[in-house]
């Protein structure tokens with residue numbers, strides 16, 4: 117295993133062998149900057165960072181890492197809170213310089229390089245009046261989000277991000293560069309759509325685009341906590357009646373500048389302001405204390421949640437699922453649990469809990485076994501997104517997150533119809549779930565393909581821990597760094 121400070125042997129040979137990619141070690145300009153992640157708690161000091169500019173250089177970097185016994189991490193948007201895109205003393209394949217997006221307006225396709233963030237895609241596609249299903253925070257990486265599934269404001273209309281993935285270019289652990297689609301390497305393509313982070317480095321994605329020429333409406337409303345039950349009742353109504361033109365997120369948090377516990381709603385309506393205001397009238401009747409809703413071009417919609425999802429501080433995340441109608445008693449219990457938590461650890465005041473009321477009708481039209489992703493069903497994501505400053509609070513904040521999510525899982529388990537795992541792999545920012553937990557009915561096939569495409573478990577940091585080598589990579593590739 118490499119150690120930070122001393123460059124691993126043969127790093128100069130690696131540098132000389134690459135086309136235009138940079139190789140950074142602790143003494144290089146730009147090295148410290150390259151280690152930054154969305155959560156400071158997820159930053160680790162790599163021995164080598166390869167800032168790749170093409171698939172061929174990614175391939176060489178992967179072979180070099182294995183020859184030198186270095187563990188591998190891959191970074192796209194850097195939003196993992198478990199540290200899955202960082203390594204202590206290993207090699208990072210850094211895709212952040214691969215952010216080109218090409219749109220084919222004739223075929224209505226959008227091709228994004230492996231290191232793009234959703235803002236890149238949204239803006240490039242909008243130039244041609246197109247959009248696809250992207251993440252609701254536009255600085256999130258296309259890579260991690262897509263390979264794990266992908267929910268967004270357009271999910272109600274067009275399903276998951278992976279339901280709209282047409283092909284991907286992937287570099288495997290053995291250095292091969294493959295194209296994967298329904299027609300080419302279709303078993304690999306099946307695995308990539310859900311379990312992709314554990315299969316290779318995706319250097320490009322091609323998505324189906326949809327006409328999105330009209331402006332949309334949306335934004336934030338803030339209510340006192342006493343409005344929680346009424347807001348939840350309305351959200352239950354919206355999600356069961358929408359035809360996909362609307363979606364809403366209900367949040368519990370203490371937004372700036374007041375930092376007072378409150379109920380938030382982030383709203384989306386794919387239509388005019390007049391239509392939207394009529395549609396959401398019951399919420400306006402509750403007299404929000406903050407109203408930041410407005411009409412906007414589609415490419416701005418994935419910036420609506422950015423203000424509650426900024427970089428910096430220490431963070432963890434854990435997802436679970438709720439069924440609709442969401443019980444107002446359960447919502448109140450979660451609020452009480454949160455109030456108790458921030459009273460005990462005031463440092464965690466920037467914590468936010470999000471309930472995603474995105475229609476699952478279109479998602480559920482695809483069979484559970486059509487791709488490795490196994491979370492389709494009549495349930496909806498909750499995300500506990502916990503944020504604090506002091507390192508001394510790491511253990512307590514992570515423990516609360518784990519327990520709070522488990523309490524919801526336990527309360528909701530009996531109500532779920534049994535379809536889908538009830539846990540979105542990309543929201544397991546604690547890395548506590550096994551591959552069986554995340555891939556459910558698809559687990560055996562995912563495992564068989566994993567043994568075929570990544571038998572040494574080089575990509576051991578992705579969502580869901582595989583039983584190969586006890587979840588770790590092959591012996592000899594450095595020691596596993598803990599989240």
Ligand SMILES: Cc1cc2nc3c(=O)[nH]c(=O)nc-3n(C[C@H](O)[C@H](O)[C@H](O)COP(=O)(O)OP(=O)(O)OC[C@H]3O[C@@H](n4cnc5c(N)ncnc54)[C@H](O)[C@@H]3O)c2cc1C
Nearest residue numbers: 190192193194195196201230252257259260261266267318
């Ligand atoms: C603020 C915030 C908002 C979010 N909103 C949404 C949302 O609206 N919808 C949703 O579905 N999810 C959402 N997520 C979850 C998000 O999908 C995951 O955190 C995702 O893993 C982030 O990907 P990334 O590329 O930014 O992160 P990274 O930390 O760079 O990567 C995460 C994992 O993916 C792997 N990876 C990244 N890129 C590649 C690649 N090109 N090839 C191979 N492996 C790769 C990494 O190795 C790592 O294991 C959100 C997360 C955050 C923190």
